[in-house]
Amino acid sequence: MRKLNGRDLKALFILSIVAPVGILASLRLTGILQEPKTISETVTLESINWEFQRPNNDVYIDKKLDATYVNSEFKATMLIWIGAYHENDPIIFDHLSLGIIINSSTTNPDGFIENIYVVLRENYQASKVSWVRTDFLLENLSIVDLKELPEENSVKAYARFVGLNHSNRANLQAAILWKLWSSNAQSHQMEISCELIYYNGTAHKKMAQPFQLRILGRS
Amino acid sequence: MGKVRIYGKKVRASILIPILLLSVWIVFPVSASSSWSKPRPSSPTPYDEVIGNAYTDGIASIGVGVHIGTYYENDPILGDFLTVKVSASANSRKGIQYSCQWPSTYNWYDVSDPTGITEDNSGVNLTLPFPVLLYGVEYFRVWVCDNGFLSFDSQFTNSTPANIPNTDPPNSLVAPFWRDLNPAAGGSITCGYINQHPYSFVISWNNVPNKGNGALQTFQVVIRERPGGSEFHNTIFFQYKSITKDYPTTVGVEDQVGDKGTSFDYNNLYNESCLECYVGGQGCRLEQLQIRLVKIDTDAKIEILENDVGGYNVVLKSSTNPHGSTYAAAIKFAAGQLISKVFGGCAGIMFGILLIVGDYSGILSANLSEPDLTPEDADEWEILAYVTGIARDELYSQPPFDSTLAANVLWKFLDPNDEDHFVIIYADAWYRNLDTGIPYAISTSVTLNMYINQPPAIPSAPSGPTSGYVSTTYTYSTSTTDPEGDSIQYRFDWGDGTDTTTGSYPSDSTATASHSWISAGTYYIKARAKDDYGAWSDWSPSLAIIIRCSLTVETHTISGYQIRDVKVWVDGGLYYSPIAVAVDGGTHTVEAESDFVRGAFWYTFDHWENGSTSNPRSVNALTDMTVTAYYNKEMCPTLFVWNGTEYIYETLLNIHAESDVTVQHQIQQPLALDGLFYKLQLRELDNYTSHIDQVKLYAVDNGGEWHLCPLTSAKLEDAYVTRKLLFDDNKRVDLTPSETINLKFLPSIPYNQTAYFIFEINGYNKKDL
Numbered sequence: 001m002r003k004l005n006g007r008d009l010k011a012l013f014i015l016s017i018v019a020p021v022g023i024l025a026s027l028r029l030t031g032i033l034q035e036p037k038t039i040s041e042t043v044t045l046e047s048i049n050w051e052f053q054r055p056n057n058d059v060y061i062d063k064k065l066d067a068t069y070v071n072s073e074f075k076a077t078m079l080i081w082i083g084a085y086h087e088n089d090p091i092i093f094d095h096l097s098l099g100i101i102i103n104s105s106t107t108n109p110d111g112f113i114e115n116i117y118v119v120l121r122e123n124y125q126a127s128k129v130s131w132v133r134t135d136f137l138l139e140n141l142s143i144v145d146l147k148e149l150p151e152e153n154s155v156k157a158y159a160r161f162v163g164l165n166h167s168n169r170a171n172l173q174a175a176i177l178w179k180l181w182s183s184n185a186q187s188h189q190m191e192i193s194c195e196l197i198y199y200n201g202t203a204h205k206k207m208a209q210p211f212q213l214r215i216l217g218r219s
Numbered sequence: 220m221g222k223v224r225i226y227g228k229k230v231r232a233s234i235l236i237p238i239l240l241l242s243v244w245i246v247f248p249v250s251a252s253s254s255w256s257k258p259r260p261s262s263p264t265p266y267d268e269v270i271g272n273a274y275t276d277g278i279a280s281i282g283v284g285v286h287i288g289t290y291y292e293n294d295p296i297l298g299d300f301l302t303v304k305v306s307a308s309a310n311s312r313k314g315i316q317y318s319c320q321w322p323s324t325y326n327w328y329d330v331s332d333p334t335g336i337t338e339d340n341s342g343v344n345l346t347l348p349f350p351v352l353l354y355g356v357e358y359f360r361v362w363v364c365d366n367g368f369l370s371f372d373s374q375f376t377n378s379t380p381a382n383i384p385n386t387d388p389p390n391s392l393v394a395p396f397w398r399d400l401n402p403a404a405g406g407s408i409t410c411g412y413i414n415q416h417p418y419s420f421v422i423s424w425n426n427v428p429n430k431g432n433g434a435l436q437t438f439q440v441v442i443r444e445r446p447g448g449s450e451f452h453n454t455i456f457f458q459y460k461s462i463t464k465d466y467p468t469t470v471g472v473e474d475q476v477g478d479k480g481t482s483f484d485y486n487n488l489y490n491e492s493c494l495e496c497y498v499g500g501q502g503c504r505l506e507q508l509q510i511r512l513v514k515i516d517t518d519a520k521i522e523i524l525e526n527d528v529g530g531y532n533v534v535l536k537s538s539t540n541p542h543g544s545t546y547a548a549a550i551k552f553a554a555g556q557l558i559s560k561v562f563g564g565c566a567g568i569m570f571g572i573l574l575i576v577g578d579y580s581g582i583l584s585a586n587l588s589e590p591d592l593t594p595e596d597a598d599e600w601e602i603l604a605y606v607t608g609i610a611r612d613e614l615y616s617q618p619p620f621d622s623t624l625a626a627n628v629l630w631k632f633l634d635p636n637d638e639d640h641f642v643i644i645y646a647d648a649w650y651r652n653l654d655t656g657i658p659y660a661i662s663t664s665v666t667l668n669m670y671i672n673q674p675p676a677i678p679s680a681p682s683g684p685t686s687g688y689v690s691t692t693y694t695y696s697t698s699t700t701d702p703e704g705d706s707i708q709y710r711f712d713w714g715d716g717t718d719t720t721t722g723s724y725p726s727d728s729t730a731t732a733s734h735s736w737i738s739a740g741t742y743y744i745k746a747r748a749k750d751d752y753g754a755w756s757d758w759s760p761s762l763a764i765i766i767r768c769s770l771t772v773e774t775h776t777i778s779g780y781q782i783r784d785v786k787v788w789v790d791g792g793l794y795y796s797p798i799a800v801a802v803d804g805g806t807h808t809v810e811a812e813s814d815f816v817r818g819a820f821w822y823t824f825d826h827w828e829n830g831s832t833s834n835p836r837s838v839n840a841l842t843d844m845t846v847t848a849y850y851n852k853e854m855c856p857t858l859f860v861w862n863g864t865e866y867i868y869e870t871l872l873n874i875h876a877e878s879d880v881t882v883q884h885q886i887q888q889p890l891a892l893d894g895l896f897y898k899l900q901l902r903e904l905d906n907y908t909s910h911i912d913q914v915k916l917y918a919v920d921n922g923g924e925w926h927l928c929p930l931t932s933a934k935l936e937d938a939y940v941t942r943k944l945l946f947d948d949n950k951r952v953d954l955t956p957s958e959t960i961n962l963k964f965l966p967s968i969p970y971n972q973t974a975y976f977i978f979e980i981n982g983y984n985k986k987d988l
Contacts, residue, residue: 058263062295083296090267091288091304091627092527097296130527132297132629134520134596148526175296177524 037114040203045069047210050082054184054215059085067209073111073200076104078209080192085215087184094180096215102194105169110201113163113170116141117195120156124188126181129156135175140167151181156190166199180215187217252643252664255287258672258703258752259299259636265289274663278314278503281661283307283510283646290669300631301669307510307646309610309661310621311503312355314652315452317472317481323495327458328421328441330411336365339403339430340376348412348420349444352452353391354474355502355620363410363422365402367468368394369440372475378430380469384480392473393496395440395457396485398466401430406437418444429466437461450617450653452498459488472496500654504618505610508533510626511645512604514597518634521597521604521642527627528594532619533608594626599633610648618651630667641668673702674754675726678709678746686765688801689842692735697746697759701726705750712758714742723751738841739768739804770838771799771845772809776852777825785822786812787848788835796848802840810835811848814873821871822850855984856909856954858884861898863891869978872901876983879912886976896963897928899978903954910951911982914944916964918973925977926967934961947981 048065066079081099089095104113120129128151136143138161145160156178163170180188192211197204253272266287273282288302335343342364351358353371362374368389375389378399383392402408406427413419423439441456457470464486471482483494508530512521597604606626612619632640645664651657676699683695701707706723709730713719719732736742743761774785774796785796788810794800796811811834814823826832828847838846853875859866869888874880890897897916903909916928933941935952940960943950954960966973 058291060293060295081296084291084294086263086289086291086294088265089289089302090265091286091302092524097294099296128526130524132522133525134522134598134631135297150526177297 037197037204039197039206041205043069043205043207045207045209047212048080049212049214050080051214051216052082052085054187054218055085055087056184056218057087061085065211067211069207069209073108074104074106074198074205074207076102076196076207076209078102078194078211080211080213082213092177092179094182094184096178096180098176098178098213100174100176100192100194101172102196103171104196104198106198106200107168108201109168110199112166112168112199113140114197114199114204115144115163116161116170116172116197117158117193118161118174119158119193119195120176120178121154121191121193122156122188123154124182124186125151126186127151127156127188128179128181130177130179131157131159132175132177135173137171137173139169139171140164141170141172178213183217185217185219188215189213252666254666254668255285256666256668256670258754259632259640259669260290260752261292261636263289263291270665270667272663272665274661275313276659276661279309279311279505279648279650279659279661280313281307281309281646281648281663283644283663283665285644285665285667287667297629298631298633299636300629303628303630303644303667304625305510305512305628305644305646306623306625307508307648308621308623309505309508309646309648309650310355311505311650312474312620313479314503315354315474315479315498315620317452317496317498319471319481319483320495320497321483321487321492323456323493325458325491325493327460327491328411328413328419328423328439330409330413330421330423330439332409332411334363334408334410334422336363336402336408339365339401340378341365341402342374342376344374345410345422347442349418350614351420351442352445353393353472354479356391356475357614358391363408364389365408365427366400367396367398367424367436367438368392369422380467383469383471383473383482384477385473386477388477390473390477391475392471392480393440393442393455394469394471394473396424396436396438396459396462397469398436399430400424400427400436402427404428404430404433406435413441417446420444426461429463431466434463434465435461436463450501450504450615452502454495454497457494457496459490459492459494461490462488464488470494502654503650503652503659504620505532505622505648505650506618506658507607507647507649508610508622508624509605509607509645509647509649510624511647512597512628512642513602513645514604514640514642515602516638516640517599518632518638519640519642520599520629520631520633522629522631523594523596523604523606524627524629525594528606528608528625530608530622530624532610532613532622533624534611604628618653622648630669632669637671639668639670641666641670670703672705672750672752672754675699675701675705675707675748675750675756677756678748678759680760681711681744681746681762683744683762683764685763686767687736689737689739689766689768690735692733693764694731694733695744695746695762696729696731698724698727698729699748699756701748701750703750705752708749709746710749711744711746714744714761714764715740736764736766739766739802740841741765741804765803767801767803768840769799769843770802770807770809770840771797771843772811773797773845773847774811775847775849776822777849778852782817782822782850785815785848785850804841805839807838807840808835809838809846814850816871821853821855821873821875823853823875825849825851853984856901856903856911856980856982858886858978858980859900859902860886860888860890861893861900862889863893866898866900869899872978872980874909874911874980874982874984877985879910879981879983881979881981883977883979886978890976892966892970896931896965897976899962899964901954901960901962901980903956903958907956907984909954909982909984911944911954911960911980912949912951913947913979913981914962915979916962917977917979918967919975919977920968920972921974923974928964928967928976930962931965932961932963935959951982 061082063082068077079101083097141161144162148157190213195208197206255270268287271284284306286304290301358371362370370389371391380397407425410422420442426435437460443454468485470485473480594606608624610622647662649660678697678699681695681697684693709721711719711732713734724730745758745761747758748756772787774782789800858869860869917925933944940952
């Protein structure tokens with residue numbers, strides 16, 4: 001190994017400053033390191049519910065549950081797209097394909113989408129949720145945390161996104177599989193909550209749209 | 220072929236694939252890939268099929284199992300996708316080899332706990348006081364057989380010793396002295412734990428007699444507790460206190476499947492000796508297991524369902540910070556660049572120090588810790604998806620002898636069912652010889668292929684008869700090939716609105732089908748082919764067949780009796796009834812003879828079977844049909860002439876009418892003079908009566924002039940009725956059945972000048988048949 005000469009040491013010195021600063025900047029920019037935000041207002045919208053008799057065969061449902069929230073400074077459309085119920089798959093058993101689409105924007109040029117949080121809960125244990133990661137489409141968003149939890153948890157999965165570049169527009173599309181490991185007599189109820197935090201130019205605000213999906217067991 | 224994104228740059232997949240595949244071959248000894256190949260369906264299709272492959276390098280073995288679930292079409296959210304479960308299973312047991320040290324130190328243990336074995340050919344299941352590692356498998360119980368052996372997987376009581384190794388049971392075998400012994404005849408089988416160093420478990424056969432000659436055998440097996448934890452196999456001692464060499468005996472150890480074992484010749488044993496069986500060193504252990512899915516097309520994705528990953532003896536710890544691995548990779552990459560390109564190795568260390576002393580060193584160090592489970596999906600521009608698990612013994616958290624990793628996968632297709640897709644699924648195992656430190660890797664693979672099914676080629680034009688008859692069955696053949704070699708079903712269109720679908724035929728073989736047509740006409744037969752997956756070919760060229768029908772013409776009397784040999788004409792062709800003529804489908808002209816004499820009867824056409832009286836008639840023949848002409852059978856006076864020797868039949872005189880009619884008849888028979896007269900007779904043969912008003916005979920000369928021959932006498936039975944027959948008046952002779960009128964005429968011109976004669980009758984007969 002050759003000895004470090006003066007030029008190398010100079011470069012190392014510069015690097016020792018640039019690297020930590022760069023990493024700090026990138027962590028801040030990507031939202032991994034965040035300053036605590038004070039939410040000045042929280043709006044929780046009325047739950048949108050959907051009910052479905054659990055069939056004994058494959059059923060293409062293709063049903064969209066959509067909600068729009070608009071005020072003078074912010075607009076969000078949230079859509080739960082219920083795709084198809086598939087029965088008795090040898091690999092993943094009974095399952096439902098779901099899509100989640102969120103489009104949001106602020107009207108104030110100084111406003112931006114701070115972050116988006118989607119959480120899926122079900123108390124019944126014999127079910128799991130899988131994110132279909134290759135079907136994610138994000139615009140001005142970055143994934144901060146994406147998790148699927150074991151079946152014994154009531155929170156089955158969640159995803160946390162952070163807005164990029166203080167953009168006043170952020171959109172996401174996500175797909176999930178809701179896997180039902182139960183007999184067709186068993187009912188399931190999934191609560192999906194879409195929460196958005198935005199900055200309107202002067203304060204951070206939060207809105208939440210709950211969805212409730214009920215699959216009724218067949219006696 | 221699309222492009223693949225590597226380090227942010229797009230590279231043509233066609234360039235990368237050979238490199239990638241080559242790298243696989245270079246890094247891993249691999250087996251030939253097994254394959255599963257199906258056409259891509261156009262609707263949801265459950266498969267529920269399993270395919271696998273395995274490879275061994277003689278030390279370790281790797282297996283891949285793929286369970287193909289269901290193909291879904293047009294899911295509103297996920298589109299087209301196939302569910303697949305992939306498992307990789309590896310073990311390093313093949314490299315385990317027991318050695319024998321002979322002689323070893325003899326140190327007999329007296330153990331007294333009864334095993335409970337007292338019967339011949341019997342055994343018991345004992346709980347081991349400590350786990351026993353035999354050929355890489357850890358056991359907690361053992362079956363003891365009275366015939367001098369232990370089996371670890373299940374109970375056996377074989378009395379005939381078999382050679383080692385031997386795949387026949389018993390396997391997982393430890394045999395200190397396997398021969399036919401009989402504890403029922405004496406002795407005891409005892410066991411005990413030696414609770415002092417060296418800690419051991421002992422099973423002892425004490426004075427157990429041979430079943431054959433009763434000679435007593437005393438020996439024991441001593442299983443030594445492992446001193447160094449799980450990574451070493453237990454050493455096994457066979458001790459012989461008093462044995463005889465009078466029967467074949469097996470001595471040794473054998474693995475779980477009976478393909479490996481170590482045996483010792485029992486003839487070399489002697490009393491108060493010890494044989495030591497041991498595995499030298501720690502051997503080879505698994506370090507890492509990986510499932511790797513390689514796709515080459517850009518219109519597909521591979522999604523590993525992260526919470527559907529599991530395994531045995533594999534550490535499945537999700538990263539607590541999912542993007543940490545991204546940072547870890549980026550920082551490692553940067554560090555690698557620095558180390559290799561800028562400053563050399565020393566700079567890498569410096570860089571690490573810089574990171575650690577920073578405010579965020581805690582976060583970064585957490586992120587730098589590679590998760591033990593590393594799933595990675597393959598998006599459309601990526602070629603590789605994988606999940607990796609660190610192999611760890613679940614009991615001892617050390618590199619194990621065997622390990623399994625499984626994951627559920629969605630194989631997604633982005634094209635509109637017009638592209639072939641395939642993915643190679645590898646199971647990779649890394650293992651290391653713990654004694655030498657040398658690492659190894661092995662791999663095996665399965666290829667899944669979903670191709671766009673091509674329909675069979677257009678079948679050949681059907682081959683078979685080109686003409687035939689209705690209601691007759693004919694057989695036709697055709698053949699074609701399927702591009703994928705699938706079986707083929709054929710559909711024959713018979714041209715009459717019906718079709719026939721055959722059973723399945725191998726590609727490029729001849730299929731046949733039979734049909735009969737119910738109507739005459741020209742039909743065009745064609746065929747098309749369908750493969751196993753429902754893809755139809757286009758229609759073949761057609762073959763024309765002309766189907767004719769049979770037109771039967773019969774002649775009957777009105778009362779229903781058939782008359783044969785009556786002239787009938789079908790489309791102008793002369794036939795004699797009854798006749799069946801093959802005709803094309805369509806309109807035909809049928810004519811029956813209008814009248815004819817048969818014997819003493821006169822037949823006249825009356826009507827057809829359909830009531831029509833039109834003769835000739837038109838017949839529309841599409842299928843076999845019969846037309847019948849009905850005739851009146853009429854009985855009128857019959858004329859006989861004297862030929863010089865006798866009266867012979869001349870003709871029947873048709874005066875069938877309601878009132879008088881005149882009928883002239885040219886005499887055909889030779890009419891001879893009998894003296895001065897021409898003699899003729901009128902006879903009535905039927906049951907009705909002819910009312911005869913007048914009869915005349917003309918002699919026609921050679922110039923065609925008629926000359927009336929005077930009637931000189933007419934005698935009915937005994938009465939003369941001449942005057943009644945001379946004139947056309949109201950006086951008639953009633954000629955009743957069986958009566959005869961004898962007529963005599965004088966010649967009007969010389970006989971030799973007479974060309975022929977005309978007989979004329981006037982009267983009527985109202986008989987109606």
